[in-house]
Amino acid sequence: MQFRLLQNDTWPKALLLVVLGFFLPAQGFCQEPLRTSQGLFIPTGSLGTLLPEDCEVARVGSPIPAPQYPLLGKWTNTDSGVWFHPTGRLLPEATYVLYHAGQAAWKFPPIGTTARTAKVTIYPQVEEVPQNLLKITLVFSEPMREGVAFEHLHWEDAQGNPLPLPFLDLSPELWNRSNTQLTLWLDPGRIKRGLAPNETQGVPLAEGVEYVLNVSDTWPTRRSSRLAQGAYIRWKVGAPDREKPTPEDWSAEVPKGPEASLAIDFHEPMAYAVLQDVVLVRRHDGGDWLSVPGTFHISPDNRQISFLPSEPWAPGTYEVLVYPRLEDLSGNNLYKLFDVDLDSEEEEEAAPWLTTFVVKE
Template sequence: MRLITTLFFIMTLELSSQSPKFSFSRTAIEVVSDVSQSVIKVYKGTFKNSQEINNRKSIIGNINRQGNRFTFSPLLPFQVETNYTVVFNNMYYEFSIPLESNYKILSVKNLYPNSSELPSNLLKWYVEFSKPVNPTNIYDHIFLIDNKTQKKVDRALLPLETPLLSNDGKLLTIWVEPGRQKRDLGPNKRLGKVLEIGESYTLKIDGNLKDAKGIPMKSDFRFTFKVSEADRTQPNINNWKFDLPKANTKNALIIHLNDILDYGSLTHNLTVFDNDNKHIEGVFTIDSNNKKVMFSPINQWKSKTYILKCNKLIEDVAGNNLERLFDRDVQKENLAPTLERSFSIN
């Protein structure tokens, strides 16, 4: 006797008085049966007979028996909204664990940079997700599309073996193939640069990319931009403009950048001190897409002079940092960069 029935999360089904009872959760399958000896096997997918599961590997798990109750515990929890087939006593049963009605689906919260025009020597993007993402094969879901041909650009993005994710799993770094973006390297000579000036491209993240619980985004994310001339100018903090707060307030210091700088390199690379070299505690808010950084102090500003100190590794979206150009003449001597700006609060 071979039967197939769809069963749902935390539901129990009894097919007939001779058939076993099944109950399911993400972490276990329980079977109540009077069969003296039997084995539970679980397969990912929907199958109706032994021919269909021939040569397929069953899910790894542990089987425990207490009286007439058999329990199968998978090594990893069952994925939500995925079909599985249980084989028990030569009978086949399909089940699927539904998604909670109030579950918040993964989405892209922000992208840096997201300007409508980006330089042809763009080096990387940062994708901020609404929740932690699953790092497994993550780059298989991210593409650069040539809008003229509507085809994927080969070797455009660097598929790292270990994805560059923040500690909380929400911020992903995507590198545009550096070997193609930097002149005179082998990939650049053989394949040319990734982005052609004047052309239009779309960064696509497909809806199959999953969150840390294995639930996909379901809808694609697309960002379309046009390519401008290469940026081969170093950023210079002397060109930044400050909106100064008043003394005896906790209002934010607003720093207007003269360029769209690299989001990641700005993070944790700015500090504020007073003229006695005392570190001023506070929070930096990076809004690189709008060419702006804000510093909110924990304590009130005093009427005195302060110093903004910058790490030399702060760079623009083409990889040019405060110390040197990304794509440079290595024989040319670099000038010492400006790494500090003073400002007075009144």
């Protein structure tokens, strides 16, 4: 399938959302088109419906107006989107515009002009993880391109030798709504005893062994930049954790002033991906309990979570609830263990953990 790459010196200001003939990803989120040294990439669902024969790519600043002297190129479908590989090379210093039916649909800036500011943090930030670790979370400072995680993750032993990625290959990947947080599952079928993958392949992590997870700085952002720098973390693998979290060991530090934070200490690392969704702070207002808006912050080792309200604490009675689906690093919650006998997976009754405090006048 051949398409034309045109040179042009105009950039119409009208922006037309166009589709590449694909449905939106299952998550309902779209990525932005991306320019690389190899060509132009338009992710599935990033633009609206378009007719390929009406597509053109033009270079801004060319002395030759479109549609004269078009450059030929080839479009290639992939699982995550469509690539345009020009017959001739794209000029690194030039800006290119994607047109559909004569209207501008996307602008590709010159390579290297988009500042690389995105950062990534890997959780949990602990020295030792349980042998049945279930989830790892990557938190980015800006929206990232989805569908390419395994291309930019590297799993190694303590000597730096590459190992196969231990993560479950999910499509779509488990991003949050803003594409700034990605949850990686270690293969549950290999972790859970009694399942065929566990018996044939063994567990993903070996007790007593050290592993290193590397995140490459080649990971592209949605705005066609990349990570400012990569990141890595080293974990030593300890014994498996097959016990539920113990709420009786949890403690809360109530705010000491109207603009101070509330803090909860779980005394063990919890799953980052779940922790931020299971804590509720509410205030008694007459006969009703009203949720208090604010911001949560999770400690690097996932042992504590703090809460700062959007407005100073008003006088009154407050409750802090932690719901039973909170998980530890091995996926155990207050209802049940993650790794249990398949014949006895009934959930036990569990109530939210609750603490109360009063803010005085």
